[in-house]
Amino acid sequence: MSTKTLGDIKLRLYYWNCRGRIQSVRYMLEDIAYTHKNIDYKEDFELLATSAELWPTHKADETISGPFHNLPVLHWNDTHTFGQTLTLGQLLARKFDLYGRLTPSIDNEDFLHGYIDGVVSCAYTDIISNVITCIFSNLNFTDKNNPSYRLLRIISNNLKALNNLLKKSSTSFYYDQQEPTIADYFVFEAFTLARDYHEIVLPNEEDRQALIKHEQIMKERPALANYFRARVIIACRNLHKGRLAMEKLLVETSANTNNIRLMECDLCSLESVRTFAKLYNEEEERLDILICNARLSWSSPIMTKDGFNAVIQANYLGHFLLTNLLLDKLKKCRPSRIINVSSELHDSIESINWSDIFTQFRNPHWHGAYPSSKLFQILSTVKLKQDLFAEHVDVFALTPGWLSTSHSRSSAHVISWLAFNLSYPFVRYLKFVFAKTTEIGAHTVVYCAVEPTLEKSNGLYFQNCAIAQPSPLATDQTSVERLWKMSLEAVVL
Template sequence: MPSNIKSASGSWVRSNVTLTGKTVVITGANTGIGLETAIDLVKRDARVIIACRSLERAGEAKGRVIKETECDDSKIIVKHLDLSSFDSIKQFAADINETEERLDILINNAGVMLCPEGKTKDGFEIQFGVNHLGHFLLTNLLLDLIKRSAPSRIVVVSSGAHKQCGKIRWNDLNMSKNYSAGDAYCQSKLMNVLFVKELAARLEGTNVSAYALHPGVVQTDLWRHLYDGNVSCWRSCLNCCMYPIRKAAFKTAVHGAQTSIYCAIAPELENVSGKYFSDCKITNESNAAKKLDEAKRLWEVSEELTGLSS
């Protein structure tokens, strides 16, 4: 691959690379950066599967994709996926493995942030369960198909917030003691980066690449729980005060989607794997995210918790 290829300028993708004949799965693509990623990849002639918990919202998203890209209806597919349920993940993966001949790009985009304390259908703290375990299980169940489609890519949307977590709480992964929504979120994002480290190591020699990324501070629905008036009135007041600041300083969803798009399409990344990206370039992850023994331990624990090791 020529070393002078540069698919992005600054924090924006400038490449006109097409994805004709490629199939992409994007989780949580009914809104925000997931939806903008879907729109961009359909414009590149990819066939995109939107995997979402709400079929109604996913259908609305499909309508927007068709309107903005003028694509054929067959280019954008909607399927149900609830990442808080192992049963739903298994059903989705079984459907994809049975009906799809190839899967060239998997973008693990969906996530929850700063939500009130709660549990997934399988009993895990919601941010740990959705942001990490859900995507860990989904990726592993689709891995054989992804390998058969090589060269292929797995993109995991993490966050710079992973740097706020110094270590994994191995003795309390569900954070049932002294629960903090912020700590739980940051830990789940650290897990995303560690997951990609170990995934890349295990995929060495398969021609499948894996990337973790920070999309930037983006104005999307992900922030809804921070200002949830049902939790406390001060959060509603905070929302009113913060809105003009967010509007001026935060990235738009289109801008926030750029690094996901870059990792999905950039030719110069063909032989790159296990790296952490921000603003369409490789950047440093935290020291905690560089610990390969922790990445291996997380993989083994996640296999056990999701039932993959049985």
């Protein structure tokens, strides 16, 4: 493929922040930008969470919403704006030779384009669009009288047809092509989307073998490595729960077992943190993103073996030590990021008792030491951001919101069993009505970890994937410096 005659090209894709119909085109653009050095490609998205407030204004602006006042849109050199997913894919295929080459069996260009477009249409219209319809309609698999139930068979039958067609090719790609065409990107997304949706829409094992092989080949393309080759280190105290989480990730993402590693790290033990950091620095090559997320809300009033309040050590001091021990690795891999998962409850702390800061013996707060631990996270984020900004290490704090996770066992240690049993049903009801799911709660964590526009951002604290304002105490510079000095002394750094 060659675009030398086109000169330098600036491409900007704008889409909704969800896995929608545009994903196939995103794969194409990543591959195009990797292959063609004259392409400047970036992407941005509209947040579904704020669509009710912001989208009406953005929709009216054609520089954002394009000619059809909808997303996705592709901006070409700031002079042309194109809409509609299929149109974007076909435009890119024509411009960057993604319709393939003539072969002995297909020696007419129009016929070749016709064959390729047929595969694209099947993947996009009969599989991708139908799977998304099933997702948004929350289809009940047991209700065969539901008019949408027939979509399950349509999806399965078309996957089988695409599988059989691929088997006829003498190469790994459709119609004997040596490199992927637009058809391969759309089929790749169709199959992975259907598989991730539900087993019920897949053809039997024999009728998907070619698609499985095709998926693995597409995942190995260097340009798509960012999607599929991330190495995740799960550091946790409870290795049994860690293994369950790792197994779930392997099943749901089809990740390679070599790309996920489970390591023991007990934040309530500074010795354990030091052992983990030493092992990580010796055995792991990279650290691009460090997410510090501990949520010990309650603890019986006992100290850790290091002499600190368990909540303070688990939520703050353990991560403080861990971050400092891994700083050299983060700097080596810059641009890199540190994400501290805090809480809105930090705002309930009006002052800090410096004489009781890490033991919290005289903490009168109903939530115990939890709000203080989350305040300390933001204060340390301020200091890290000031120290590391010039080093190209971005540091952010965030609140995921109130999540529907359970703290029942630990809560019972703090209040009496009678009070716990009386309040538990009410709290459960409130969580059911108002709390976020863990998936929604993770949105802001993922946003701060991977959003490209946050590189060298001055943003400090985030909520619902947007910059928010922490409490005045959380950014008080005197408190920032004092806490940092006391933390260094506490963990002996």
